[in-house]
Amino acid sequence: MDKYIPRSGTSYILQLIKEFPAVGIIGPRQVGKTSLALHIREKLPNESIYLDLELPEDLAKLSNPSLYFETFENQTLIIDEVQLKPDLFPVLRSVIDRNRKPGRFILLGSASPELIRGSSETLAGRIAYYELSPFSFEETSNLTDKNTHWLRGGFPGSLLAASDDASFRWRSNFVRTYLERDLPMLGLSAEPILIRRLWTMIAHTNGNVLNYSTFAKSLGISLPTVKRYIDFLESSYLIRRLQPWFMNIRKRITKSPKIYIRDTGILHNLLNITTFEEILAHPVSGGSWEAYVIQELHARLSEQMEMYFYRTQDGTEADLVLAKGGTPHTLLEIKFSTAPKITRSFRTAIADLGTKTNYIVAPVKSAFPLDDGISVCPFESLEVITREL
Secondary structure, eight states: OOOOOOOTTHHHHHHHHHHOSEEEEEOOTTSSHHHHHHHHHTTOSSOEEEEETTSHHHHHHTSSHHHHHHHTTTSEEEEESGGGOTTHHHHHHHHHHHOOOTTSEEEEESSOTTTSTTHHHHTTTTEEEEEOOSOOHHHHTTTSOHHHHHHHOSOHHHHTSSSHHHHHHHHHHHHHHIIIIIHHHTTOOSOHHHHHHHHHHHHHTTTSBOOHHHHHHHHTOOHHHHHHHHHHHHHTTSEEEEOBOOTTOOSOBOOSOEEEESSHHHHHHHTTOOSHHHHHHSTTHHHHHHHHHHHHHHHHSOTTEEEEEEEBTTSOEEEEEEEETTEEEEEEEEOOOSSOOOOHHHHHHHHHHTOSEEEEEESOSSOEEEETTEEEEEGGGHHHHHHTO
């Protein structure tokens, strides 16, 4: 049996289980939700039952879910791949309303609550969600180095593979399975080859402002169709749309989001990048580094913090705005350079938003100040940024 690798959100999930009748652990397929849930199962104060809805025998047990839930109401029910049975959610609401004891259900899902038809509304006030991302570098720094993690991404099957070639093969199969099986199961009625083309186009424009019209024209499909496909990819935790910051700003602001492949291992697979050396020589290296840093920060930020980017139509920009309660707190530039410099654009963005702490995240060995309120932060010291938030 493979050794379990601790996840940073374990204690938080256990706290949610003490407070809510249902807790949802959501995230992409193969990210480790089942392993985490089975680990948490050992720490529960009461007995538990695990059901995997991909297994016909477990699915059959819920043919009369009300009766099953009532029979085992004193045990925690862990239901895996819950998105396969969306009609379960109204029953869960009824059962929970009759007995709101905390920790009754742990639901594992490979799609966002919004994509599981009606679940977010059906269980509103009864469930707390925790998004499980691929392994962060912080979680696996004792097992791998930064460059390998950046190349392979954080999916366990890819990151922990015996070689770069084996990792690439794992990701190729992951992409194929998502296209041919998982997305159709979630209701995406599109040809897999078309979605692969879209996914690959996103990879080539990774870190740029999203232009739906360009995608629609290149793929020969309508604008609403492109938006719907991208919605599916985002709701399956495969891509990230980073929204622009534009509150309380009188300048003309870019209103379209930037788009990223969330896991850099998947990004590199879609671009056919197989080694770390190939990243360095590829035109997307800067965008890949940006996506990598953003994903790592996202995994470390509290629920209260929000991420945006800032760009005005006169060229002023900052790669990342970290905000809380509608107020910008920290600005970041993400530079793939060992000798980063403060740009005039970044200074203007700081003046526009009035942030007191500002960083340039770069692949340097140690932190150092560049100017009053602006410091260079190495990737390995991202906790310095998140500690202040």
